Amino acid sequence: MSYKAALGSVLNQLVTSMKSIFPMQIDYITNSDLNYHADIAISIEMVGDVKGLFTLYVSHDVMSQILKQMYGFELEASMLDSFASELWNMILGAIVTSVETVKIDITPPVILEEKSLDPKNGAFLSFYIKDVGNILVSFLNYGGDK
Secondary structure, eight states, X not given: XXXXXXXXXXXXXXXXXXHHHOSSOEEEESSOOTTOOOSEEEEEEEEESSOEEEEEEEOHHHHHHHHHHHHSOOOOHHHHHXXXXXXXXXXXXXXXXXXXXXXEEEOOOEEOSOOOOOGGGOEEEEEEETTTEEXXXXXXXXXXXX
């Protein structure tokens, strides 16, 4: 399988994994708002047939609403980073176990201090969660056909 095909499989599974893990309606939207305010940024590196860095950007308000809808309780802002880290790990872990034709693995999540959205950080994907708000994902490609 070519790198481009493997990357396509991974990105398609990203959308599928997010839709399966979130209990609310989530839709991929085509234009990313790089003026988005992110209080939380979590990165996980993917290694293997697809190499790159996936970063989740989300506000405290949106992450708090996700937590409340998924588990029925709220956390203080300081604990939302940890919840977001675990959630992002679940989503990318689901990709690793679901894409059988691509050999990939992920590193542990890293909570980033820098939360600015820079187009140099790769391609951005936007998702809208019904009645909650938007989240952004960036993918910085480390190799293969771009």
